[in-house]
Amino acid sequence: MLIELKDVNKTYNNGQPLHVLKGIDLSIDKGEFVSIMGASGSGKSTLLNILGILDNYDTGEYYIDGRLIKGLSEKQAADYRNRLIGFIFQSFNIIGFKTAVENVELPLFYQGVSRSKRHEMAMEYLDRLGLADWATHYPNEMSGGQKQRVAIARALITKPKIILADEPTGALDSKTSEEVMQLLGRLNREEGVTIIVVTHESGVANCTDKIVHIKDGLIGRIEDNRMHRASVFGADTIMK
Amino acid sequence: MRDIFTEIWESVRRNKLRTSLTGFAVSWGIFMLIVLLGAGNGLQNAFFKGGDQFASNTMMIGGGYTSKAYDGLKEGRRISIDDKDVKLIEGDAFATNVEQVIATVSTGETASYGKKSTSLTLEGNYPERQQMEKIELVAGRYINSKDIAAKRKVVVLPQNTAEALLPAFSQAQDLLGRHIKIGQFSYLVVGITKSDRMMGNNMAAAPFSTIKTIYNKGEDLDDITFTFHGLKTEKANEEFEEQLRAAVNLRHRAAPDDKRAIWIWNRFSQNLQMNKVGAIINVALWIIGLFTLLGGIVGVSNIMLITVKERTHEFGIRKAIGAKPWDITKLILAESVTITAVFGYIGMFLGMLTCRLLDKTLGQSTVSIMDDQIAMLVNPSVGLDVAIEATIVLIVAGSIAGLFPARKAARVRPIEALRAE
Structure with missing residues (x-):
């Protein structure tokens, strides 16, 4: 198993204690294309933060590729995030004053890769996502779909074990949303990248092979969706 | 980077x-x-x-008045430095530190040239003084050993004194080679030095032997200047000064620790x-x-x-x-x-x-x-x-x-x- 969560609990102590994750058990294998679905307040964002080593959990165990992720120093956590995980965010989170190619290079910069090498790699990834011509453009000159593709290139460049996508289509129109989901699907099929999408949109979830429902801090149903028929409405498109 | x-x-x-x-x-x-x-x-x-003008390793001593009664003598007695003090300082007691010892005698005089006159301090000096005090010459030369030996009546004037003796707007150098009258005698001007702005006084230098003879100074001296070495710290200087003071004071029958009997001006510690x-x-x-x-x-x-x-x-x-x-x-x-x-x-x-x-x-x-x-x-x-x-x-x-x-x-x-x- 690539990802294994065993009885993961998380409580927020902001005034009133809030038990957000109440014992999550979840396994995701290498090469899977999974979505985690839940309503707002279900704990899916917290789960994503823990999966992404952006937040820590109270009890339980979390393994990535057999490595226990617990009680890491900030430095170590940063290193794991950099090498193991690629993030795709709803609001793209690409840096506004850097060009597309500079944004894509950034994770490699933190790995200490030389300038020419990382530039070469970033151009290669932008090219694969059809953005070679946009390399020297700034984010404010690009469309939402293009920005998200820059973010995807940035997530892929370190060849991470997992891609974590947090509502990747949340800020896109339905056509672009579909393109992005198809792109993720293709990356999964053709290159075997493990992708976890967190969403509340059934149409988006329907694009994935497995849907994990989360409700009130517990894993509910796990749907096999290899036929992509989970959502009646989302059979052909993503509803907005 | x-x-x-x-x-x-x-x-x-x-x-x-x-x-x-x-x-x-x-x-x-x-x-x-x-x-x-x-x-x-x-x-x-x-x-x-x-x-910076002085060689920093010089000390000057001069006579003062006793401030303590000692050896049956009352306080307030005048002490004047004389030739025997030179011998003492040159002697074995201070040989490890003292290098060269010279003395001066001086007297206040009026100098005149033509219709102009000015007052000055006429100092009987040795040639070594030029080195010790880094006296800068504008023109001519300083006192030399022949002047001393022959008791020549020559004088080295500071620039401002020379200018004071000349008509307005003339160069101090014009006085070079001329004879001016100082007191009762006529002196040949052999050199012009830079005026000492810090001291602001009119020190004219003449050969030591000349002044001593003319003014019949006997053994008495105005001050003794000597160069020294091997006193690196303030403490070493103080100790040396104390020893020197004690020796000179005792010779004049003053209390060895009487700081007013003679004065010591140490340029090194002053620096x-x-x-x-x-x-x-x-x-x-x-x-x-x-x-x-x-x-x-x-x-x-x-x-x-x-x-x-x-x-x-x-x-x-x-x-x-x-x-x-x-x-x-x-x-x-x-x-x-x-x-x-x-x-x-x-x-x-x-x-x-x-x-x-x-x-x-x-x-x-x-x-x-x-x-x-x-x-x-x-x-x-x-x-x-x-x-x-x-x-x-x-x-x-x-x-x-x-x-x-x-x-x-x-x-x-x-x-x-x-x-x-």
Whole structure:
């Protein structure tokens, strides 16, 4: 198993204690294309933060590729995030004053890769996502779909074990949303990248092979969706 | 390295006005520091110029009045230095330190040339004095050994005295080779020395033997000057002075610790003290300069805090994709140091330019005090050492300015920063 969560609990102590994750058990294998679905307040964002080593959990165990992720120093956590995980965010989170190619290079910069090498790699990834011509453009000159593709290139460049996508289509129109989901699907099929999408949109979830429902801090149903028929409405498109 | 400067440039470029306004405060601080130190050096050069004029390893002793009763004699007795004191100082007791001993006799006289006259102190001197007091000649020569041997009636006049004897607007050199009258006798002017602006007195030098004979001074001397070696510290000098005082006092039947019986003027320890005063002035100027700079530093710290606040989201992104806390700290520290250093160097450059300007203007002007021209500033400038020290100050200051903002930046938590805005 690539990802294994065993009885993961998380409580927020902001005034009133809030038990957000109440014992999550979840396994995701290498090469899977999974979505985690839940309503707002279900704990899916917290789960994503823990999966992404952006937040820590109270009890339980979390393994990535057999490595226990617990009680890491900030430095170590940063290193794991950099090498193991690629993030795709709803609001793209690409840096506004850097060009597309500079944004894509950034994770490699933190790995200490030389300038020419990382530039070469970033151009290669932008090219694969059809953005070679946009390399020297700034984010404010690009469309939402293009920005998200820059973010995807940035997530892929370190060849991470997992891609974590947090509502990747949340800020896109339905056509672009579909393109992005198809792109993720293709990356999964053709290159075997493990992708976890967190969403509340059934149409988006329907694009994935497995849907994990989360409700009130517990894993509910796990749907096999290899036929992509989970959502009646989302059979052909993503509803907005 | 280049990556970090690219990052800094990107950040500064987005905040040009803010950065330059704050940078101005830093420039101003360093500018003040450099100008203050430069002007301070200029003042010290002007005031202590006299100190450089003498060979620093000379001591002069002269007679005084006893302040203590001793050996059956009352206090308030006049002590005059004489030839036997020269023998004593030259003798075995002080042989390890004393080098050359010379004496002077002097008398107040009126000199006249044609219709003009002036008062002067006529000093009977040895040729060695020129070396010891670094007397600078404008023209002619100083007393030489032949003058001494032949008891020649020759005189070396200071420039201002020579000018006083000549019609207005003539050169002091014109008096060279002429005979002037001093007291009852006629003397040949053989040399003109630079006027001693610090002392401000009219010391004319004639051969020791001549004056001694003419004024029938007997064994009595005005003062004894000698060069010495091997006394490096203030303490060693004090001890030597005490021994010397005791020996000379005892010879004149005065209490060995009577500090008024004879006076000792030690140029070496005086120089040490002058250097100390100079160092204190320097420290004071540094403090004033650094406090001025402090305003700039606070400014830099302030804009760095604003920068960190503005870039919280960006730092969150960076941390999410793998930036370690130190990567972020480094970014802010480097930016702070760079801003401080760049603007600091601008200030330093302008400060040095201003010192040059001071040299060209105030440095050339003199103030007239009691008929003497005194330079206000002599060579007001700072050396390479100050430039290096200021560089260190800038780097340290920049680091301090960036420290708190950088720590704040490093503590940014990615989930909070990335929470959808």
